[in-house]
Amino acid sequence: MEDGYITEDGRKIGGVVMEMKNITLRFGGVVAIKDISFDIREGEIRAIIGPNGAGKSSMLNVISGFYVPQEGEVLFRGKPRPQMRPYEVARQGIARTFQNIALFDGMSVLDNVMTGRLNFMKTNIFQQAIWRGKAEAEETENREAVERIIDFLEIQAIRKTPVARLPYGLKKRVELARALAAEPKLLLLDEPMAGMNVEEKEDMSRFILDVNDEFGTTIALIEHDMGVVMDLSDRVVVMDYGKKIGDGTPDEVRNNQDVIDAYLGVSHD
Numbered sequence: 334m335e336d337g338y339i340t341e342d343g344r345k346i347g348g349v350v351m352e353m354k355n356i357t358l359r360f361g362g363v364v365a366i367k368d369i370s371f372d373i374r375e376g377e378i379r380a381i382i383g384p385n386g387a388g389k390s391s392m393l394n395v396i397s398g399f400y401v402p403q404e405g406e407v408l409f410r411g412k413p414r415p416q417m418r419p420y421e422v423a424r425q426g427i428a429r430t431f432q433n434i435a436l437f438d439g440m441s442v443l444d445n446v447m448t449g450r451l452n453f454m455k456t457n458i459f460q461q462a463i464w465r466g467k468a469e470a471e472e473t474e475n476r477e478a479v480e481r482i483i484d485f486l487e488i489q490a491i492r493k494t495p496v497a498r499l500p501y502g503l504k505k506r507v508e509l510a511r512a513l514a515a516e517p518k519l520l521l522l523d524e525p526m527a528g529m530n531v532e533e534k535e536d537m538s539r540f541i542l543d544v545n546d547e548f549g550t551t552i553a554l555i556e557h558d559m560g561v562v563m564d565l566s567d568r569v570v571v572m573d574y575g576k577k578i579g580d581g582t583p584d585e586v587r588n589n590q591d592v593i594d595a596y597l598g599v600s601h602d
């Protein structure tokens with residue numbers, strides 16, 4: 334597994350992109366993450382699952398660089414990473430979605446997805462005033478990239494619709510579109526299927542698989558519901574009460590007694 338592995342469906346998974354080494358994260362007296370280690374490989378769909386309060390969101394925030402753990406180390410492409418501002422995270426090629434949808438409600442789908450391109454907009458307002466041609470070329474390029482993503486996620490019909498008018502499942506898809514507009518190498522999804530009905534979950538699963546397949550995007554996602562990620566993920570980390578209780582392929586994890594107990598609510602301390 335040194336340099337990667339081949340999945341059952343024949344996809345090549347590369348070397349380690351991100352490594353979490355003995356991470357411990359505390360909030361005052363609460364230990365949200367206790368001495369957890371795992372890695373994420375290039376091209377992989379990696380899920381972190383666990384019951385309520387297991388520490389998944391905290392872990393996603395450590396991966397994204399928003400939280401710095403009190404103990405342990407996060408290596409991104411082999412280098413330790415410091416706490417970072419959101420734009421610095423974006424420049425590293427990392428984009429994320431949020432559990433509570435974070436879109437601009439009054440703006441159209443198209444404009445919301447455009448905000449994902451901010452890092453590609455090089456000309457500033459003064460350059461735009463004196464050098465209109467360059468600004469226009471840049472705008473065209475960004476619009477084309479956004480339209481491609483809108484087509485890819487099959488949201489053409491709602492491109493001009495204000496986000497506030499959309500049903501929940503579509504809002505989640507628009508959020509995914511905005512994250513993709515940043516052309517991330519690593520995409521972090523925060524409970525992408527939470528609150529969705531069965532059909533919406535199936536759609537979202539298909540889009541996640543398509544994104545990974547089409548763009549080769551490495552995807553790390555956290556999810557409460559064990560069922561939905563099993564068909565989707567290459568490898569799964571299972572957390573419970575801040576600890577890692579399982580890590581492996583979906584089949585390995587499904588048959589792990591600690592995992593079964595955690596999901597049935599059996600205490601194991």
Ligand SMILES: Nc1ncnc2c1ncn2[C@@H]1O[C@H](COP(=O)(O)OP(=O)(O)OP(=O)(O)O)[C@@H](O)[C@H]1O
Binds near residue numbers: 365383386391
């Ligand atoms: N900002 C914070 N301040 C204090 N405690 C926190 C904070 N964030 C999380 N916690 C605590 O850390 C523990 C792990 O929470 P976390 O939100 O990471 O779990 P989770 O697995 O994402 O839960 P859920 O599935 O309910 O979203 C919980 O006990 C929670 O109360």
